[in-house]
Amino acid sequence: xxxxxxxxxxxxxxxxxCGVMTALRAARDPxxxxxxxxxxxxxxxxxxxxxGSLAAGxxxxxxxxxxxxSPERHxxxxxxxxxxxxxxxxxxxxxxxxxxxxxxxxxTGYPIELGTDMPRAGMTARRLHTDTGRQGGAxxxxxxxxxxxxxxxxxxxxxxxxxxxxxxxxxxxxxxxGSVQRIRAGAVVLAADGFAGNxxxxxxxxxxxxxxxxxxxxxxxxxxxxxxLRLGAxxxxxxxxxxxxxxxxxxxxxxxxxxxxxxxxxxxLHGERFVDEESKGYSSMAGVxxxxxxxxxxxxxxxxxxxxxxxxxxxxxxLAAGAIHDRPTIExxxxxxxxxxxxTEKALTPLPGRRHLTAPYHLAWVTHGLLATQGGLVxxxxxRVLTATGDPIPGLYAGGGTACGLAGAHSDGYLSGNGLxxxxxxxxxxxxxLATGHGRRRAP
Ligand SMILES: Cc1cc2nc3c(=O)[nH]c(=O)nc-3n(C[C@H](O)[C@H](O)[C@H](O)COP(=O)(O)OP(=O)(O)OC[C@H]3O[C@@H](n4cnc5c(N)ncnc54)[C@H](O)[C@@H]3O)c2cc1C
Numbered sequence: 001x002x003x004x005x006x007x008x009x010x011x012x013x014x015x016x017x018c019g020v021m022t023a024l025r026a027a028r029d030p031x032x033x034x035x036x037x038x039x040x041x042x043x044x045x046x047x048x049x050x051x052g053s054l055a056a057g058x059x060x061x062x063x064x065x066x067x068x069x070s071p072e073r074h075x076x077x078x079x080x081x082x083x084x085x086x087x088x089x090x091x092x093x094x095x096x097x098x099x100x101x102x103x104x105x106x107x108t109g110y111p112i113e114l115g116t117d118m119p120r121a122g123m124t125a126r127r128l129h130t131d132t133g134r135q136g137g138a139x140x141x142x143x144x145x146x147x148x149x150x151x152x153x154x155x156x157x158x159x160x161x162x163x164x165x166x167x168x169x170x171x172x173x174x175x176x177x178g179s180v181q182r183i184r185a186g187a188v189v190l191a192a193d194g195f196a197g198n199x200x201x202x203x204x205x206x207x208x209x210x211x212x213x214x215x216x217x218x219x220x221x222x223x224x225x226x227x228x229l230r231l232g233a234x235x236x237x238x239x240x241x242x243x244x245x246x247x248x249x250x251x252x253x254x255x256x257x258x259x260x261x262x263x264x265x266x267x268x269l270h271g272e273r274f275v276d277e278e279s280k281g282y283s284s285m286a287g288v289x290x291x292x293x294x295x296x297x298x299x300x301x302x303x304x305x306x307x308x309x310x311x312x313x314x315x316x317x318x319l320a321a322g323a324i325h326d327r328p329t330i331e332x333x334x335x336x337x338x339x340x341x342x343x344t345e346k347a348l349t350p351l352p353g354r355r356h357l358t359a360p361y362h363l364a365w366v367t368h369g370l371l372a373t374q375g376g377l378v379x380x381x382x383x384r385v386l387t388a389t390g391d392p393i394p395g396l397y398a399g400g401g402t403a404c405g406l407a408g409a410h411s412d413g414y415l416s417g418n419g420l421x422x423x424x425x426x427x428x429x430x431x432x433x434l435a436t437g438h439g440r441r442r443a444p
Contacts, residue, residue: 010032010186017423035156084407113129127417190385206370224398244370262304300357332361399429
């Protein structure tokens with residue numbers, strides 16, 4: 001018999017995007033007690049260092065901007081990129097939830113605007129929503145955690161890593177201040193992100209990435225995966241990741257994904273243009289850069305492209321870090337590339353229909369990085385964790401990076417906005433389910 005130290009209706013493992021949204025939605029039912037156990041807000045969650053861009057199709061901001069879009073179109077874009085038809089029910093559930101969820105976030109007092117200046121490869125409509133002022137995910141997480149504090153029936157327990165699942169998901173083990181607590185729970189939600197911060201798991205599942213720069217948080221160590229697999233849960237698409245081909249060498253900041261859509265070109269160490277820059281998402285571009293000489297290339301753009309992108313939080317960080325170099329003339333640019341001005345002019349020749357870059361130029365050496373994993377547990381569209389026979393494990397849910405993501409089997413299938421969609425979106429669905437009683441099982 002387990003001796004319990006405390007009892008809650010809903011225990012959430014991880015207080016990042018998925019965990020906070022799950023708690024906020026579940027706690028709308030005042031009869032529920034919800035506890036979020038967070039490993040360390042000091043070390044942080046990926047949502048707080050993300051760009052905070054929320055993909056949603058069919059929102060009021062899109063309607064106001066005259067942009068035609070819908071959850072169905074959003075889902076088709078994701079599935080076209082991933083090729084993962086088997087995952088369609090999950091993708092459709094998330095895309096259907098997305099506009100309602102983004103409206104709700106705005107209605108709680110968060111200043112949202114449509115990123116009409118945020119084109120992305122594979123996205124057939126402008127549908128990334130961001131905060132006005134473009135401060136990124138940190139601002140969004142601060143806002144959501146402040147909402148959490150206002151709820152009497154939610155406890156947010158920080159510096160309290162969960163270390164195990166108990167019995168047949170009747171509770172969890174939490175380590176806090178050197179002591180071990182056993183918490184009994186009606187439902188457990190695994191919202192502890194993926195395993196990009198775990199070298200052993202990366203080596204096992206993603207050896208093809210080589211040794212990329214890691215741009216995520218240290219807390220993503222895949223803790224929840226092992227516990228769930230032991231109970232019969234299934235791993236899926238473990239070789240997929242959210243990568244970035246926009247990481248600035250020696251700085252670790254990222255240039256804006258909108259640059260290629262404003263004429264920016266990539267030139268490798270041999271002075272060659274090697275890719276149609278607009279044709280690749282940033283995750284897919286990482287794979288291309290990995291196979292270039294020196295695993296890097298110079299991204300080159302001009303004042304027009306700079307004006308169109310400089311207000312993003314990514315470009316502000318690059319500028320503050322001194323990661324962007326100014327080159328006033330083609331001769332100065334050529335010297336940086338160790339080429340002649342003629343060779344450099346040739347490399348900058350625009351592809352059909354694209355802008356011609358003009359001096360002065362800006363340059364950043366970019367390489368490939370890993371931001372987050374996309375493989376994880378098999379769930380159903382309500383976030384219930386499934387066994388090999390497709391049966392839900394009673395009382396066990398997963399979302400965000402702990403669950404299988406939306407990129408399909410490979411990192412190339414990642415569409416911008418997928419990460420927060422599966423984290424906030426699944427938190428929304430699971431929390432709603434728990435609040436209405438559908439997802440709740442009898443107290444253990
Ligand atoms: C640099 C960067 C930029 C990104 N930009 C975007 C973007 O603009 N749009 C987008 O859609 N996606 C973006 N992503 C991806 C997105 O941030 C993630 O997909 C998303 O945050 C995953 O949400 P999550 O809730 O699963 O994990 P997180 O937000 O990382 O939260 C997980 C939480 O679980 C905690 N935790 C871990 N283990 C334990 C444990 N054992 N016990 C208790 N707590 C635990 C962690 O400390 C953390 O707080 C970006 C990622 C990075 C790294």
